[in-house]
Amino acid sequence: MSDASSLAVEKSTKKKMADETDSNLILPDNLPGLNAWKARRHLLDTKDMSVEEVDALIAVAKLCKEIHSKGRPPLTVLSHKVVANLFYENSTRTRSSFELAARKLGASVLNLDIRMSSVAKGETIEDTARTLVSMGVDAVVQRHSSSGSAHKLAELLRHEVHVLNAGDGWNAHPTQALLDLFSMQETGKTIKGRKVAIIGDITHSRVARSNIWLLQKLGADIHVAGPPTLVPVELDSFGVTVHEKLEPAIKDADFVIALRLQLERQDEGLIPSIGEYKRLYRLDHERIKRCKPDVRVLHPGPVNRGIEITDDLVDDSKVSLVNLQVANGIAVRMAVLYLLMYDGQGT
Amino acid sequence: MESAILIKNGRVINPTDANGKASSNVASNQSLDIRIRDGKITEMESELKPKDNESVVDAQGCWVMPGFVDMHTHLRDLGQADREDISTGTKAAAAGGYTTVVAMANTDPPTDCAEILDRVIKRIHERAIVEVLPVAAVTKGLKGVELTNMVEMSDMGAIAFSDDGMPISNLDVLRRAFEYARLHGRPIISHPEDKDLSHGGSMNEGCQSTCLGMKGIPSASEAACVAREIEVLRYTGGRLHFAHTSAKASIDLIRQAKAQGLQVTADATPHHLVLSDAEMTPYDTSFKMNPPLRSKKDVEAIEQALVEGVIDAIATDHAPHSKLDKSKPFDHAPFGIIGLETAFSLCFEKLVLSGKMAPNKFLALITTHPAKILGIPAPQISVGARANIAIVDPEMRWNFEIVESFSKSKNSPFTGRSLKGKNLVTIFDGKIVYFDKERAAKRVQEVCASST
Numbered sequence: 001m002s003d004a005s006s007l008a009v010e011k012s013t014k015k016k017m018a019d020e021t022d023s024n025l026i027l028p029d030n031l032p033g034l035n036a037w038k039a040r041r042h043l044l045d046t047k048d049m050s051v052e053e054v055d056a057l058i059a060v061a062k063l064c065k066e067i068h069s070k071g072r073p074p075l076t077v078l079s080h081k082v083v084a085n086l087f088y089e090n091s092t093r094t095r096s097s098f099e100l101a102a103r104k105l106g107a108s109v110l111n112l113d114i115r116m117s118s119v120a121k122g123e124t125i126e127d128t129a130r131t132l133v134s135m136g137v138d139a140v141v142q143r144h145s146s147s148g149s150a151h152k153l154a155e156l157l158r159h160e161v162h163v164l165n166a167g168d169g170w171n172a173h174p175t176q177a178l179l180d181l182f183s184m185q186e187t188g189k190t191i192k193g194r195k196v197a198i199i200g201d202i203t204h205s206r207v208a209r210s211n212i213w214l215l216q217k218l219g220a221d222i223h224v225a226g227p228p229t230l231v232p233v234e235l236d237s238f239g240v241t242v243h244e245k246l247e248p249a250i251k252d253a254d255f256v257i258a259l260r261l262q263l264e265r266q267d268e269g270l271i272p273s274i275g276e277y278k279r280l281y282r283l284d285h286e287r288i289k290r291c292k293p294d295v296r297v298l299h300p301g302p303v304n305r306g307i308e309i310t311d312d313l314v315d316d317s318k319v320s321l322v323n324l325q326v327a328n329g330i331a332v333r334m335a336v337l338y339l340l341m342y343d344g345q346g347t
Numbered sequence: 348m349e350s351a352i353l354i355k356n357g358r359v360i361n362p363t364d365a366n367g368k369a370s371s372n373v374a375s376n377q378s379l380d381i382r383i384r385d386g387k388i389t390e391m392e393s394e395l396k397p398k399d400n401e402s403v404v405d406a407q408g409c410w411v412m413p414g415f416v417d418m419h420t421h422l423r424d425l426g427q428a429d430r431e432d433i434s435t436g437t438k439a440a441a442a443g444g445y446t447t448v449v450a451m452a453n454t455d456p457p458t459d460c461a462e463i464l465d466r467v468i469k470r471i472h473e474r475a476i477v478e479v480l481p482v483a484a485v486t487k488g489l490k491g492v493e494l495t496n497m498v499e500m501s502d503m504g505a506i507a508f509s510d511d512g513m514p515i516s517n518l519d520v521l522r523r524a525f526e527y528a529r530l531h532g533r534p535i536i537s538h539p540e541d542k543d544l545s546h547g548g549s550m551n552e553g554c555q556s557t558c559l560g561m562k563g564i565p566s567a568s569e570a571a572c573v574a575r576e577i578e579v580l581r582y583t584g585g586r587l588h589f590a591h592t593s594a595k596a597s598i599d600l601i602r603q604a605k606a607q608g609l610q611v612t613a614d615a616t617p618h619h620l621v622l623s624d625a626e627m628t629p630y631d632t633s634f635k636m637n638p639p640l641r642s643k644k645d646v647e648a649i650e651q652a653l654v655e656g657v658i659d660a661i662a663t664d665h666a667p668h669s670k671l672d673k674s675k676p677f678d679h680a681p682f683g684i685i686g687l688e689t690a691f692s693l694c695f696e697k698l699v700l701s702g703k704m705a706p707n708k709f710l711a712l713i714t715t716h717p718a719k720i721l722g723i724p725a726p727q728i729s730v731g732a733r734a735n736i737a738i739v740d741p742e743m744r745w746n747f748e749i750v751e752s753f754s755k756s757k758n759s760p761f762t763g764r765s766l767k768g769k770n771l772v773t774i775f776d777g778k779i780v781y782f783d784k785e786r787a788a789k790r791v792q793e794v795c796a797s798s799t
Contacts, residue, residue, distance in 0.1 A: 124674060125676065126674055146676030147677065147678065148559065148561075148630030151629065151630050152630060152676060168560075169560055170560035171559060171561075172560065206560060209558075232557035233552055233553060233554070233556075233557055233563065234554035234557055235557055238558070
């Protein structure tokens with residue numbers, strides 16, 4: 001009898017807890033973007049997102065961040081879902097961030113190290129897609145070195161599995177751009193009319209592209225600067241102001257995003273030396289004096305300390321949003337997973 | 348028994364010759380019946396009565412034209428027969444109205460010596476349903492280092508020499524090739540591309556590649572190569588044909604070289620004439636070819652150059668690839684699309700229906716002009732001429748459906764596209780090698796069906 005009653009008590013406590021946690025994700029009704037999210041299957045790029053969708057996502061990310069930052073036990077809203085991490089390229093950070101986000105929503109996570117196994121055996125994206133469908137996976141988080149590979153996977157999976165692009169070649173990294181936006185908005189500034197400078201290797205950067213398309217939608221004034229060998233042609237045709245030198249790009253900027261410099265660009269002959277790069281483009285306290293006094297500096301990580309940005313500046317929490325970006329990454333990815341996958345059936 | 352054919356009620360369209368003059372004494376636009384015996388046109392009169400044992404083709408409302416000449420195809424076969432073989436490739440050619448195709452030398456193994464050329468020629472005899480003229484390589488293994496036995500292969504029947512796909516980057520080798528070509532007098536066909544400038548690229552470099560995050564192939568990779576090859580030719584003399592020119596900058600250089608009296612010719616493909624990179628479906632490998640689809644400005648320059656005669660010919664660059672290869676991500680998929688079945692209709696609509704070119708002038712781009720570059724007899728419809736004929740309904744609207752293609756490969760950006768002008772019947776050497784059974788069933792009464 002005591003067993004039965006304790007069970008009942010436990011059950012009711014559990015129910016109460018579930019109610020409580022569920023209540024944390026009760027969304028405001030006045031979010032016009034929610035319907036668009038209901039219709040959306042995949043997150044491949046920021047290019048095709050509406051402003052309403054972005055606003056809704058940020059609103060949900062805020063709720064997720066509260067849950068996440070208070071150290072609550074995982075939610076159960078996605079407890080019946082399986083999220084597969086399909087990383088063809090190395091990425092500890094993004095992969096861990098997605099994994100944590102999925103677990104915090106109660107989903108099971110499958111980590112497929114495709115890079116080592118199937119591709120070496122000649123398996124195509126199509127084969128992998130079919131395997132995932134057969135396994136009954138609900139969502140795939142993919143990173144792949146080919147631009148367009150996420151679109152291809154989405155096309156193959158159509159409505160069966162959600163595809164979340166965690167980076168495809170030089171093309172897109174939508175959750176990175178969304179977490180950058182979230183971090184910028186947390187400073188209290190609205191994005192409209194703000195000057196955002198993106199510095200470094202623009203050509204090879206999916207982070208730069210996703211940020212450009214996203215922030216432009218919200219009315220930001222985008223400036224870029226980098227070695228002319230690392231800035232793609234005709235970028236100005238998209239309304240971006242292209243500078244060769246750092247100084248005019250960051251002048252009066254509200255936000256500066258420093259991009260990671262892949263060190264192999266030197267071997268490829270795209271820059272003469274890391275030293276020359278630092279001389280021209282490294283952000284430091286002195287240089288950012290040209291920006292607005294309340295400028296914030298972002299970096300998608302991992303930072304090459306002392307190359308894109310000085311040690312002192314990365315660690316200066318009055319200016320640098322780098323640590324915040326990491327925390328916000330989990331919240332944004334929770335929000336994306338929730339908005340794409342929640343079907344009201346979690347336990 | 349040789350078949351006999353009577354073509355009734357068609358409008359004869361003859362191309363202008365390579366100098367822009369009427370190519371035969373038969374006036375274009377005349378409605379004439381055409382009798383064919385033993386592979387030749389034997390009679391052309393306004394009213395001919397069918398004879399016994401004669402297949403009759405009703406060409407009412409159709410244009411009767413000499414069969415087309417494609418000076419640039421990849422028929423694969425040999426080690427790449429999974430993509431295409433000479434049988435399927437020439438069936439696709441026949442369906443497109445082509446009765447002569449020039450097969451490039453980048454076969455597997457490459458057509459770079461007498462033994463391989465002999466195998467290719469045997470395959471052609473066994474499998475081709477239209478004329479296939481083989482091209483042989485300029486350098487051994489298409490490696491751009493050592494010249495091939497060009498004279499021996501020329502004597503065997505190589506129609507031209509080309510390392511297509513692998514430009515000769517060592518200009519000293521190119522110089523020796525131009526000089527040595529005096530011994531055979533056949534054209535050298537250049538694939539103009541600087542491989543360093545294009546390295547790793549998979550589409551045109553421009554706002555589209557920037558937008559899609561793709562490594563681009565700058566138009567300068569073509570133009571820079573055209574410029575340096577023209578300079579070598581200026582020094583050595585000889586003649587040089589540039590294949591699949593795609594960039595305005597290259598065309599401007601060719602225009603200038605021609606004006607200076609150099610023996611330079613050029614062709615362009617239908618896809619570069621009708622599509623720009625802005626019209627690509629993002630990441631669809633059916634839009635991946637080399638050279639890549641260029642900007643709108645380049646497309647306009649190609650059209651203008653065809654009208655002006657700076658570009659001499661239209662060639663398909665028909666390049667079959669397997670579904671498996673084309674299903675790779677865009678940057679890893681091979682370059683090339685098939686084109687034999689859509690070429691005529693695409694160009695006809697773009698050049699003739701738009702009013703930019705007279706039909707006979709357009710026809711010259713796919714008949715007499717490539718024939719002249721290749722040094723083969725000028726195709727024409729006239730008594731005594733070889734009976735290579737395409738019968739096209741210029742009014743017919745049709746959809747190109749890839750599943751209906753005769754090619755083994757299905758890599759076309761034009762699938763599902765509505766086209767105007769359809770080749771209905773192709774006659775090669777006096778035999779019907781193609782007729783559109785769905786759209787022209789009633790037009791063709793073959794002997795076997797009507798006699799006995």
